[in-house]
Amino acid sequence: MTDPVLSVQGLTVEIPGRRGILRPVDDVSFDIAAGEILGVVGESGAGKSMTGNAVIGLLDPPARISAGQVMLKGEPIHTTKGDAIRRIRGKRMGMIFQDPLTSLNPLLTIGDQLTETILQHLDVSEPEARRRAMTALDDVGIPAVEDRIDSYPHQFSGGMRQRVVIALALCAEPEVVIADEPTTALDVSVQAQVLALLKRLCREKGLAVMLITHDMGVIAETADRVAVMYAGRMAELGPVRDVVTVAHHPYTAGLMASTPDASRGEARLRQIPGSMPRLGNLPAGCPFHPRCDRVGEKCRHDPRPDLSVDGGRAACWFPLTEKAET
Amino acid sequence: MSAIVRVRNLSRVFDVSKPWLNRVIERLPKARLRAVDDVSFEIEENACYALVGESGSGKSTIGKMVVGLLPPSQGSVEVMGVDLATEPEGERRVEVRANLQMIFQDPYASLNPRWKVRDIVAEPAVAQGKATDGLAEALLEKVGLSAVDAGKYPHEFSGGQRQRICIARALAGEPKVIICDEPTSALDVSVQSQVLNLMSDLRADLGLSYLFISHDLTVVRHMADTIGVLYLGALIEEAPRDRLFEDPKHPYTQMLFEAAPKMDAFGREIDPPKGEIPNPIDPPSGCPFHPRCPIAVDRCSVDRPELRWIGSTRVACHLAE
Amino acid sequence: MTDTPDHRPPEMQARPSRLRRAWESDFIYSFTRSPVAMVSAFVVVVLVLGAVFAPLIAPYDPFNPASLNLMNGFTPPGTANQFTGDVFVMGSDDQGRDVFSTILYGMRISLFVGFAAVLLAMTIGVTLGLIAAYVGGWVETIIMRIADVQLTFPAILVAMLIFGIAQGITPPEYRDQVAIWVLILAIGLSDWVQFARVVRGATLVEKNREYVQAARLVGRSGNAIMLRHILPNVLNPVLVIATISLALAIIAEATLSFLGVGAPPTKPSLGTLIRIGQEFMFSGEWWILIFPSATLLALALSINLLGDWLRDALNPKLRA
Numbered sequence: 001m002t003d004p005v006l007s008v009q010g011l012t013v014e015i016p017g018r019r020g021i022l023r024p025v026d027d028v029s030f031d032i033a034a035g036e037i038l039g040v041v042g043e044s045g046a047g048k049s050m051t052g053n054a055v056i057g058l059l060d061p062p063a064r065i066s067a068g069q070v071m072l073k074g075e076p077i078h079t080t081k082g083d084a085i086r087r088i089r090g091k092r093m094g095m096i097f098q099d100p101l102t103s104l105n106p107l108l109t110i111g112d113q114l115t116e117t118i119l120q121h122l123d124v125s126e127p128e129a130r131r132r133a134m135t136a137l138d139d140v141g142i143p144a145v146e147d148r149i150d151s152y153p154h155q156f157s158g159g160m161r162q163r164v165v166i167a168l169a170l171c172a173e174p175e176v177v178i179a180d181e182p183t184t185a186l187d188v189s190v191q192a193q194v195l196a197l198l199k200r201l202c203r204e205k206g207l208a209v210m211l212i213t214h215d216m217g218v219i220a221e222t223a224d225r226v227a228v229m230y231a232g233r234m235a236e237l238g239p240v241r242d243v244v245t246v247a248h249h250p251y252t253a254g255l256m257a258s259t260p261d262a263s264r265g266e267a268r269l270r271q272i273p274g275s276m277p278r279l280g281n282l283p284a285g286c287p288f289h290p291r292c293d294r295v296g297e298k299c300r301h302d303p304r305p306d307l308s309v310d311g312g313r314a315a316c317w318f319p320l321t322e323k324a325e326t
Numbered sequence: 327m328s329a330i331v332r333v334r335n336l337s338r339v340f341d342v343s344k345p346w347l348n349r350v351i352e353r354l355p356k357a358r359l360r361a362v363d364d365v366s367f368e369i370e371e372n373a374c375y376a377l378v379g380e381s382g383s384g385k386s387t388i389g390k391m392v393v394g395l396l397p398p399s400q401g402s403v404e405v406m407g408v409d410l411a412t413e414p415e416g417e418r419r420v421e422v423r424a425n426l427q428m429i430f431q432d433p434y435a436s437l438n439p440r441w442k443v444r445d446i447v448a449e450p451a452v453a454q455g456k457a458t459d460g461l462a463e464a465l466l467e468k469v470g471l472s473a474v475d476a477g478k479y480p481h482e483f484s485g486g487q488r489q490r491i492c493i494a495r496a497l498a499g500e501p502k503v504i505i506c507d508e509p510t511s512a513l514d515v516s517v518q519s520q521v522l523n524l525m526s527d528l529r530a531d532l533g534l535s536y537l538f539i540s541h542d543l544t545v546v547r548h549m550a551d552t553i554g555v556l557y558l559g560a561l562i563e564e565a566p567r568d569r570l571f572e573d574p575k576h577p578y579t580q581m582l583f584e585a586a587p588k589m590d591a592f593g594r595e596i597d598p599p600k601g602e603i604p605n606p607i608d609p610p611s612g613c614p615f616h617p618r619c620p621i622a623v624d625r626c627s628v629d630r631p632e633l634r635w636i637g638s639t640r641v642a643c644h645l646a647e
Numbered sequence: 648m649t650d651t652p653d654h655r656p657p658e659m660q661a662r663p664s665r666l667r668r669a670w671e672s673d674f675i676y677s678f679t680r681s682p683v684a685m686v687s688a689f690v691v692v693v694l695v696l697g698a699v700f701a702p703l704i705a706p707y708d709p710f711n712p713a714s715l716n717l718m719n720g721f722t723p724p725g726t727a728n729q730f731t732g733d734v735f736v737m738g739s740d741d742q743g744r745d746v747f748s749t750i751l752y753g754m755r756i757s758l759f760v761g762f763a764a765v766l767l768a769m770t771i772g773v774t775l776g777l778i779a780a781y782v783g784g785w786v787e788t789i790i791m792r793i794a795d796v797q798l799t800f801p802a803i804l805v806a807m808l809i810f811g812i813a814q815g816i817t818p819p820e821y822r823d824q825v826a827i828w829v830l831i832l833a834i835g836l837s838d839w840v841q842f843a844r845v846v847r848g849a850t851l852v853e854k855n856r857e858y859v860q861a862a863r864l865v866g867r868s869g870n871a872i873m874l875r876h877i878l879p880n881v882l883n884p885v886l887v888i889a890t891i892s893l894a895l896a897i898i899a900e901a902t903l904s905f906l907g908v909g910a911p912p913t914k915p916s917l918g919t920l921i922r923i924g925q926e927f928m929f930s931g932e933w934w935i936l937i938f939p940s941a942t943l944l945a946l947a948l949s950i951n952l953l954g955d956w957l958r959d960a961l962n963p964k965l966r967a
Contacts, residue, residue: 018676043514044485157602158381187380188541192585193598214514217544217587221594241592258519260548261589268526269519269548275484276514395860420866428864436857440879450865492861499865 003074004031005208006055006176010068011078013047013054022279024050026232027068027306032176032208037199039223039240040212041255045276047232048212052178054078055210056093057085072176091121094169098181100161103168104153110137110164111149114171121172136167140197159190163197170201177202180212195222216256220244228252231276231287236314237307248314248321250292286317294318329368330535331392331503336401338362338387342607359607361387363559364401369503374529374536376550378543378582382606384559385539386507392537393428393505405503424454427496431508433488437480443491444476450499465494469524486517493524497532505537510545522549543586547571555579558606558614565639575639575646578615613643621645677960684956687949694946698754705748706736710913719743721927724934738934740923746934749920750942756916757943760830761897765889767835768896772842773878773885779843780850781873791847794840802895803902805837810908823911830909834899838892845888849881883961890954894947901943917943 013025024047032038042048053059055070057080070078077088089095097103105113114133118124124132130149137145140163153161162182169177179198183191199222202209211223219226219240226243228236228251236249247253257270274291277283283290289299298317310319340359343349349356362384369375377385390396392403394410402409408422427450430436437446447462463473469490480488489509496504506525510518522545528534540546546553547567554564555576563576574580581599588594601618604610610617616626623645631642678684697704708714722728724738724746733739737746775794779787797805810833817825853859854877862872897917903909904918912919917939924936 043516159602187603188543188582189380189585189599190602191587195587196598215587216515217589220589220592221587244589244592255515256589258516259589260519260522260544268523271519271523272516273520275486275517393864395864423866426864428861430857430861432857436861438858438862438876438880449862449867453865453867495861 003033005034005073006032006210007071007074008051008055008068009071011051011054011065011070012067013050013059013063014066015063017280019280024063024232024279025054028227028229028232028234029068029307030227030234030237032210034175034206034208035203036225037202037209037211037223039219039226040210040229041214041216041219041226042229042235043214043255043276045231045279046229048229049180050232051229052095052180052210052212056089056095056178058089058095087121090117090174091172092174093176093178094172094174096162096165096169096177096179096182098184100158100165100185101153103165104161106153109150109152110156110168114149114168117168118171133167133171136171137164139170139201140164140167141193142167159186159193162186162190162194166194166197166201170205170207173205174207176208176210178210178212181214182211183218184213184215191218198222216244216259228255231282232279233287233304234307234315235288236316238313246320248310248319249288249316250294250318250320251288252314253320254291286315288316294320328371330371330406331369331537332402332404333368333388333392334366334402334404336362336365336388336391336403337399338384338391338396339399357607360609361559361606362391362398365554365556365559365561366401367554367561367564369535369537370551371502372529372533372535373551374538374549376538376540376546376553377556378540378546378553379556380541380582380603382558382603383556385541385556387559388556389428389505389507389537389539393426394423395428424450424499425502426505427499427501427503428505428507429489429492429496429509432512433485433492434480434512436492437488439480441479442476443478443480443483446480447476447491447494447498450495454499461498462494465497466491468497468528469494470520484517485513486520489513489521490524493521493528497528501534503535503537505539507539508541509538511540511542518545525549543582555582558604558609560614560642561633561640562615562642563639564633564641569638573639575636575641576615576643577619577621577645581618581620674960678956681956681960683952684960687952687956690945690949691953694754694942694949695758697751698758701748701751701755705745705751707745707748709744709749709752716743721932723932724938737938738932740935741927741932746920746938749915750917750939753915753917753920753939754942754946756827756910756914757897757900757918757946760827760834760900760910760916761893763831764834764838764896764900765892767831768838768892769842769885769889771835772839773846773881775839776843776846777850777873777878777881780847781854781869781877787847790843794843797837798840802837803899806833806899806903807906807908809833809836810903814908823913826909826911827914830900830903833903834896837899838896841888841892842885845884846881849884850877853877853880887954887958887961890957891951894950894954897943897950898947917946 009029011025011028012023015022015024028051030038040048040051054065059065065078069076072088072092077085080088111130111133114136115129118129118132119126134145134149137149142148142160142163156164183194186194195218198209201207213219223240225238226240227234228249230251236243236247236252243252244256247256254270254272258272260269272291277287285301286299286304289295292299296318305315305317307313307315310316338361340361341356342359343356344354365388367375377388379385387396391398398411402411405422405425408418410419410423413419444462447465448458451458451461462476466475467473471487471490483491510521513521529536538546538549550567552564552566553570554561555578556562557578563579574583585599599618604617612627612629613631616622619626625644629644631644633640633642636646716731718730719728719733719739720741720743722733722735722739724736725734727734735745735747739745775790779790810829813829813832814822859872859876862876900909900916901918901921904916905922907922910916910919920939921936921943924939927935
């Protein structure tokens with residue numbers, strides 16, 4: 001594999017609070033290569049969005065990166081501040097948010113928004129920027145670009161709007177795209193369109209994509225590798241096919257078993273008991289141990305495991321190594 | 327088995343016109359949105375009937391009309407043989423209505439934040455003038471919480487636990503039918519399975535019937551006995567669960583199944599579905615699906631297909647066979 | 648039934664006492680982190696206590712004509728009177744009344760009128776706002792149009808109008824006795840609009856929430872839903888407005904009294920005292936004006952700042 005475009009090592013985010021310091025992201029490491037989609041999956045509160053925001057430098061104070069590094073093509077960017085990070089953000093990294101309505105300015109035409117972004121980050125003339133804006137819209141499958149470039153966001157449907165947001169994220173030709181739940185607000189049929197588009201653009205443009213979602217099905221279909229997060233930590237990391245067929249971490253296994261699947265034909269769904277602990281109240285040892293059915297003494301008392309205990313795959317003392325019988 | 331809820335030719339039209347003055351100035355006609363269009367189905371006793379559809383399909387509106395939160399524009403809802411809109415006897419109406427309860431999508435908005443759980447759960451019994459001593463505690467234990475929880479406030483619970491409280495409240499009215507409007511779509515998967523299992527258990531234990539409204543095919547496939555597929559307010563296909571998934575007749579149903587993400591479809595390259603749901607204020611002529619339909623013929627844009635039986639499936643498509 | 652063991656965090660299994668929870672609440676926390684709120688609260692508490700316990704604290708009874716000595720007139724603060732040798736902390740006025748005592752007693756009137764007027768405005772406003780939003784239709788239109796019309800006039804004008812009419816229909820011999828109540832009515836009626844508007848807005852949001860639908864579904868009556876479900880959930884903004892209104896009502900009362908249409912000189916409020924004091928401003932007896940004015944300022948400003956803090960503390964969006 002070539003050198004990773006985006007490399008995150010030991011990333012830790014802290015929020016100083018009234019009852020002590022919270023760590024919504026704790027020692028998270030991953031790489032994304034060009035043309036690769038890394039899926040980041042987890043339930044609400046797992047820290048997946050916070051990880052995305054930390055990578056692109058969009059943490060709201062008082063949250064801050066307290067340890068670790070974020071490298072873009074070998075160059076550290078986690079300490080970059082002010083104008084410099086803003087330049088990187090628009091130019092070299094793009095972000096796609098969940099709600100397309102709030103990420104577009106309702107008072108500007110989409111053409112203006114695209115042209116403005118291009119002019120800000122690329123050294124081109126205004127007519128050239130507009131031409132590129134049209135290409136960008138064409139790229140994301142907006143029909144009749146000529147007629148629609150001067151429309152306002154509210155004149156587009158939900159799916160079309162999300163396409164515009166993707167065009168906006170890609171128009172300055174970034175190397176990395178962070179997509180935070182890009183299809184959660186969309187209907188199934190439109191979701192399929194947007195995911196297919198994301199996959200195509202990733203391959204054609206050699207983008208490194210970080211796809212954040214709670215939907216294991218979306219990950220299975222779209223991502224090349226998957227990172228499973230639990231309570232701010234990395235629970236499992238591996239090629240998507242391996243993780244989905246034989247999950248090593250009991251949490252990953254439970255997550256997939258609790259998704260209803262008629263092919264298993266069971267009357268009752270598998271369930272993980274309880275819910276994710278609050279950040280201010282993490283259990284000692286492995287954060288998953290109170291909900292885990294493979295829990296042992298080691299899990300309760302030893303310091304929490306990281307991915308290295310299972311050869312870089314799962315943060316679990318007793319990983320599952322063969323497909324659990326259903 | 328007999329039908330406990332009969333929905334006949336149910337329609338609902340919303341007036342979505344601009345304010346009167348704007349209409350006069352801009353010379354606009356009144357705008358009407360046909361959210362539900364001539365929908366009929368029956369829910370058998372102790373069965374789970376699911377309505378699936380994407381946004382704008384009218385599934386939530388149907389739920390609200392069945393439960394009586396919205397009056398239908400046309401058609402009727404008959405519960406245990408009593409038509410709730412035309413039944414002249416007020417007492418009988420109240421009595422029958424008490425057999426319907428609802429679970430909402432958002433477990434955060436559906437519990438009054440200022441009330442203790444005990445009062446929330448017991449409210450249906452209070453409204454019916456029944457005794458409430460120990461009722462909330464017993465129901466909370468039934469849904470997998472503890473009796474101590476009755477003295478707490480909603481904000482002390484997680485999303486899944488709140489949904490359990492909502493279920494306990496629904497049970498307090500001793501209903502026969504529970505309308506579930508996307509009961510798990512605000513929950514995480516691991517918690518979703520807890521709630522779905524609870525609902526299955528309660529159905530077996532208490533002989534409940536469900537009208538299950540959802541956009542999630544995997545959940546519907548797990549829960550439902552019979553499934554109705556909605557598109558732009560109209561029922562376009564209805565079949566027993568296994569039959570629908572094994573042999574979907576309507577091109578829209580086929581498209582939905584194809585588009586749903588699948589766990590075992592690594593890097594699947596699908597030809598994504600065409601187009602998006604049309605604006606319901608200005609629906610297409612003929613079959614509402616024809617502009618997106620891969621097999622549409624000329625007739626589809628003119629002639630609106632009626633539901634017809636093919637085996638145990640009802641389908642509204644000229645070409646299905 | 649379900650095989651779900653309860654894995655709740657320990658913090659939720661053992662429950663600390665109500666008092667302890669209240670003490671640890673975000674509300675108190677935000678209070679202890681705001682110096683402005685703490686100082687304001689301190690000032691308000693001191694002033695209110697002073698007013699409530701005026702008979703115990705005040706060195707003189709300013710309204711007992713028998714205790715007054717005209718020889719004590721115009722004694723400067725802190726110095727002994729040249730004729731009687733009496734000492735007044737804040738000096739004395741033209742009739743020899745102790746300014747400090749009159750302020751304490753005046754504050755009683757001001758605070759009483761303020762609280763009562765806000766209570767009246769709140770009752771009217773919350774009721775009408777709730778009804779307007781919940782019932783809707785022409786009821787809503789009528790209530791809100793009346794509110795709009797009233798809002799186009801300055802509140803003090805409306806209060807003066809009501810005060811004038813009420814005084815006009817009262818027989819002259821009772822006017823001084825009912826003056827306070829008329830004042831409360833006038834200020835209360837001039838101030839209900841903002842309560843109604845805010846409650847209507849909040850109710851329109853709440854009535855579409857699912858918990859209200861759930862209550863409708865189980866057959867609760869409209870009254871029960873309005874009073875037991877919606878009302879408790881719209882009270883936060885009402886509390887904020889009530890606090891700020893209290894400051895405004897005290898100032899409105901002072902304004903009316905200053906203009907001579909409010910509290911009678913026999914029962915002076917802070918406004919009346921300021922009116923009396925301003926006659927002596929330029930003849931050198933500044934203390935008769937300055938001390939009541941400073942008290943009014945401190946009272947109104949502290950209540951207002953407290954209201955500002957309350958608005959921030961109750962706003963869920965600003966909570967971390």
